[in-house]
Amino acid sequence: MIILEDVKKTYSTGAPALNNISLHIEKGEFVFIVGDSGSGKSTLIKLLLRELTPTSGRIIVNHTDVVKLRHRKIPRYRRGLGVVFQDFRLLKDRNVYENVAFAQRVIAVPPRLIRKNVPSVLSLVGLAEKYKSKPRELSGGEQQRVALARAIINDPPILLADEPTGNLDPKNSWEIMKLLDQINHGGTTVLVVTHNREIVNAMRKRVITMKKGVIVSDQKKGGYIDED
Amino acid sequence: MFSLATVATISACVFLFGLFYSVVLNFSNIVRQAQSGVAVTVFFDEGISDEEIQRIGEEIGKRAEVSKLVFVSAEEAWESFKRENLGDYVDSFGDDNPLAEDSNYEIYMNDISMQENLVEYLESLEGVRQVHKSAMVATMLTSVNMLIGYVSMGIILILLAVSIFLISNTVAIGITVRREEIGIMKLIGATDFVVRAPFVFEGIILGLIGASLPLIAIYFIYLRVIEYLSERFAILNSLLQFLSIQEIFSTLVPVALILGVGIGFLGSFTTARKHLRV
Known part of the structure; x- marks a missing residue:
């Protein structure tokens, strides 16, 4: 590999x-x-x-x-390749959902699939409830989980x-x-x-x-x- | 904030362009009107027959430089002279016509810069005694028109370069501000097109807005200025005939919009291309 x-x-x-x-x-x-x-x-x-x-x-x-x-x-x-960094590299002006959806939008995944995939991957990392939160409202661990969700959403x-x-x-x-x-x-x-x-x-x-x-x-x- | 600065920059450039364009177009129109009044006069040999005069007229009428040909008979020439110059002394000439041999053709041209060629041709014609030309007026008007053309071209080119430079700077600042986002996009696998597209689209939209605002301003300013000049200098109305706003806008609107979009596209595309090679 x-x-x-x-x-x-x-x-x-x-x-x-x-x-x-x-x-x-x-x-x-x-x-x-x-x-x-x-x-x-x-x-x-x-x-x-x-x-x-x-x-x-x-x-x-x-x-x-x-x-x-x-x-x-x-x-x-x-x-x-999915990638996660020490400093999370989240978009500060967008909420959790938008940060994760962003990874699918840039590769032109249809909106219908984005609406299905983002909640699913947020559930996997345990942040389904916080999809509306901005990065500054999250702890470091939660921010890294958002980054992880973004890294794996495109499988x-x-x-x-x-x-x-x-x-x-x-x-x-x-x-x-x-x-x-x-x-x-x-x-x-x-x-x-x-x-x-x-x-x-x-x-x-x-x-x-x-x-x-x-x-x-x-x-x-x-x-x-x-x-x- | 940056978007506002960009719109303001493009607006200023398009406004200046529009202003200059309106002035140049009106001045060219005034010059053209003045040129259309400049004529070359052809006098014939003494004792020439009416048939010969008519033949000369037909030959002159075939020339490309000629827009209008007017025959002035000896009687008409004398009447005009009396009216313009003699006043109360007219009676002392009785029935004599001192201009009996001065029937002529007044020749009006399409382009006054062609006057020299035409005069040379007229002087070579058989039966032509003398050709009067308005050399100074012709040269001056042609020179002024050319000067305006060159100056306007130069200023427009400078404005274009400044606009592209400024929008390029604005987009570069925008890219710097969003560098983190762009970096993330690139790492996720966004293509160059996807990364650049928002900047180019933004540039085009800003260009469009930046071009539209000054057009609206020019529309109202032009109407007010023309109204003011027509009232203030009513005495010159026969000499200064301004173009209507429709005549100005029929070309200015598409040109300004293309200019705005072009500046927006060129400035943003080249800058995005240069700065987004991550």
């Missing part, structure tokens, strides 16, 4: 962000990517989203060669989560992780970049540890490896 072969990314400053990493993630896997700041985790997510292109190497996602992807084909490629085969619990308290962090696990059980491949040691150690999923742009560990049912 996700294949990286000798992927290298060097920024214009000359600093290497990723140094010849190779990686295979199968369909339906749940993978944690852990590592310190500057280890290359976010660069990896940006490469998968095709926000960046690698300096060298191959990236195959959903049978698509991401490196060779033409600009006009990027939107269709991104529709196969992507892959979900990328970049520090999804970074701004949340432990209780909300666990709720988000449970939702991600639930989504993964539905068949979606889930890739989570995180610093949350407790969650990584408790969930016993595949853990890829990165350090200074290289993969230093890849454990099937792993835990958080201390840097020192």
Whole structure:
């Protein structure tokens, strides 16, 4: 499902962000990517989203060669990826329903289907009652659940989560992780970049540890490896 | 807020354009009226027959430059001269006609800039003794008309460039303000068209509104100004004949609307294209 072969990314400053990493993630896997700041985790997510292109190497996602992807084909490629960020990235002037519906509107889903899909996905993340609320009226955990609902409403085969619990308290962090696990059980491949040691150690999923742009560990049912 | 600024900018440009257009069109009309009164006069050789005069007239009438040909007989020329110049002294000439050999053709032209060519041709005709032309008036009117044309073209081009620059800036600010939303759209998989369309649509609508408002203003201002000028300078009414609002608007309305929509489209499309390559 996700294949990286000798992927290298060097920024214009000359600093290497990723140094010849190779990686295979199968369909339906749940993978944690852990590592310190500057280890290359976010660069990896940006490469998968095709926000960046690698300096060298191959990236195959959903049978698509991401490196060779033409600009006009990027939107269709991104529709196969759900994405959640640490800072939620919700539209502050729109309510919960509009934020989730927005993801369907931009890909021209018929309004009739949007009216059916949005309540359904809001129920899944436990926010059916708050569909009229604006983001500022919600807690951090609730905002992240809205972001999650938006990420999965188009039913992507892959979900990328970049520090999804970074701004949340432990209780909300666990709720988000449970939702991600639930989504993964539905068949979606889930890739989570995180610093949350407790969650990584408790969930016993595949853990890829990165350090200074290289993969230093890849454990099937792993835990958080201390840097020192 | 930005939308208001954009509408105001386009309105100002279209208003100036409309104002300038109205002035230029009226001035051109006045110049054209003045030009239509400028004639070349052809005098014939002494003792020429009426048939010869008629033949010359027919040949002149075939020329493309000629819009009207008027034959003035020696008697008519003398009567006109007496009326305009002699006053009480007219009786001293008795029945004599000092202008007996001065029957002539008054030739009015389609375009006064062609006068030189026409005069050259007339002087080459057999039976023609002398050709009188209004060189200074002709040159002056042609020059003024051309000058107005060039100046108006220049000002309109500058206004267009300023309008596109300003709307482009406004759209760029709008894109900056909505950068987060655009970023989310892009990550969700929105196509360039879907992302740009609202900006381009907004630009076109703003252009349309920006063009419509000054047209309404120009309509009322023009009527008031023409009414004022006609009353205030009634003595010049025969010389200054202004165009009706319908004559002005029959071209100004479509041109201004196309201009507004064009500015809105061009400014927003190019800016959206430039800034939305995420």
